[in-house]
Amino acid sequence: MEGLMALLPLSAINFEHFRAVIAAWDAAAFKAVNTGLASIWLDPLMVGITWFGAGVTQAGINLFIILAGFIWDRVNVRRMGYAGLSAYLFSGIIAQIAKNIWDRPRPLLTLYDVRVVYEYLFTHSFPSGHSTTAFAAAFAWSVFLPRGKWVLFVLAFATAFSRVYLGVHFPLDTIYGAIIGTIIGIGCARWFRPIRSGSAHARGRWFSGITNEV
Secondary structure, eight states, X not given: OHHHHHHHHHHHHHHHXXXXXXXXHHHHHHHHHHTTTOOTTXXXXXXXXXXXXXXHHHHHHHHHHHHHHHHTTOHHHHHHHHHHHHHHHHHHHHHHHHHHHHOOOOHHHHSSSOOOSSOOOOSOOSSOHXXXXXXXXXXXXXXXXXXXXXXXXXXXXXXXXXXXXTTSOOHHHHHHHHHHHHHHHHHHHHHTOOOOOSSOOOOOGGGTTSOOOO
């Protein structure tokens, strides 16, 4: 027992060293993206891409999908909208709870020479809400758009990347956001999975890639 107690200070030292190493990597990776890849050509592209993870964008897209599903009477189109909307709501709630628990300062408060391109944010950095929402949407929609799933995944990754590039998040914020969003997106995709049948209904060109429905 005494030997175990003697190891506790050493364990604490090792843990603090591990935290320091991770923090140093996080800051270095942030700088590599935020300033190392800075380009006047990338700036507007990253600003545009980051909107994919915005709440207003996700809410609007999914409400449009649901409405279109009712107008064209497509069950799976509606289910795709339900999956995406649920993923957005759950991921947003969990991300906001986590942000308030950890309340990690943004790069602008902790690092020098941060290049801010679009918006000045200071608190609630962990996890990245945009990254959480983007990955949740990508995985929730992917089962309905199997031929376009890799486009969704690339867009989700680009959204997470844009948060670091724009100077509002550390890489770890986006990594953990991606993990949370992926779990939620998969869960919503399984809950609202497509209804399949042997025969496909005729559908408009807008929905030609969505899986067959009854």
